[in-house]
Each structure stands twice: as C-alpha cells, then as structure tokens.
Amino acid sequence: MSELGAEYQHLQSELEEFIVARQKLETQLQENKIVNEEFDQIGDDTPVYKLTGNVLLPVEQSEARGNVDKRLEFIETEIKRCERNIREKQDELEKVRNELIKLNNATAVVGAER
C-alpha cells in the first residue's frame, strides 16, 4: 500500500518535471519565433550581430537565419518528445491511481467485515 503510494508520488514529481521542461521549451519557441519574424522584416543588407560573451560579433544574415531555423526545428521536436513523455507519465499515473483505489476499496471491505 505505502509502496504504491510512494510510487504514485514519485511518478507525480516526474510528471511535474516534464511539465516544467515543456514550459521552458515553449518560452524558447516563442522567443525564437519573434526573432524569426524580425529577420523576415529587415532588409537584405541590414547588418546582424550576435552577442558572444560581452561583445557583439557581426554575422552573416543568412547564417543567423539558418541558425534560428535550425533552433526552431530542434525545439519543435523537443516539444513533441516532451509531450509524448508527459502523456506516457499520465497514463502510468492513471494506472497506479486505479490500483491504489482498488487496494483502498479492498482494505475498506476487509475492515468492514471485521
């Protein structure tokens, strides 16, 4: 009983971790989307710089665009992976919860019979 309860709590904290990770990815996705939109609006000859440490280094616009595109792609696959993890954890959690309820009812019946 307590073992199952501990497992349930453990799963719950794992699910929470995934949800936090998912939120972080969403923030990154939004930021990169904004950058991408901004790149679409600027002229072809507009200089683009990248903050590296404490200095601004000039970068080719095409390189910067490619970088952001790649990052967007990466984040999107990460989000898919994370969501799959969340769904799996939710299913696991559901299973354990049902077992817990079953066990609870069983002990309640035993207690009543006594």
Add this chain to the structure above:
Amino acid sequence: MSSQKIDLTKLNPEQLNAVKQQFDQELQHFTQSLQALTMAKSKFTECMDDIKTVSKAENEGQKLLIPASASLYIPGKIVDNKKFMVDIGTGYYVEKSADAAVSFYQKKVDKLNKESVQIQDIIKEKTQYSMSIELQIRQAAIKQHEAMSKQQQQQKKEASAA
C-alpha cells in the same frame, strides 16, 4: 481554468480550505506574471526614451562615456546617432534606424499592455472566487459552531433531567 463546476455549499471545511489554497496559489502566480510584464514594459519604455534622446539633432557627435564593464568607462563619441543596435532576442542584434527602433519597442509595449489587461481580468475574477470561498468557509464554521452548541445544550438538558 478547470471547467468542472463545484458546488461550494456541498464541501466540508477541509475541502473548502484546500480549494481556497489552490486559488490563492493561482492568484499569486498571476500577480507575479503581471509584475514581470510591468517590469519588461518599463524596460522597453526606457529604451524608447533613450533612442529619442540620442537621435536628437543636437546630440550628433556628442561625447559620452561608454561602459566597458560594470566598473569601467571609456570616453567615446557618437559617430552615428541615426542607427541603433536592437536586441531582437536569443542574443541577436539588428541595426535599425531611430524610427524603426522606436516602433519595434512600441509594438512590444503594446503587446505587453494587451497581455497585462488580460491578466488583470483573470486576477479580478480569481479574487472574486477566492472571496466567495472565504465566505463559504466562514458560513461552514458558523454552522459547525451552532451544531456544537446545540449538542452541548442537549447534553446539559439530558444531564439535568437525569
């Protein structure tokens, strides 16, 4: 957020307290978000003011001290007060004219304003819910108290009858 409706009058005091705690937590979360938005807004507004000041005609060729680190400044001169480096996110900076830079920040501020209004509405709604739960808790407590005093009177009566 949750679509299911809960009849508050049917909950016992412990449940009511749990619901109230959850609401208060959500409320706190939204209040923090609103604070973050307000801070971001003031940062952008500051940037716009700076652009407007620097791009003034009389500030062309103006001498200034450039912060090289938090504690070191280097004397410098404004070479071009019509162009600005704008942080567009994830470490990328783009050169923009004064007008374009101001409108970039203005757009951000407008967006933040819209979101602030949304969050304020949510906060108002949640505060109302929280208050009605509080009321329900108090009523439940009064009911419990009345029931207890009635029971005591009953017991007293029984004791005096015996």
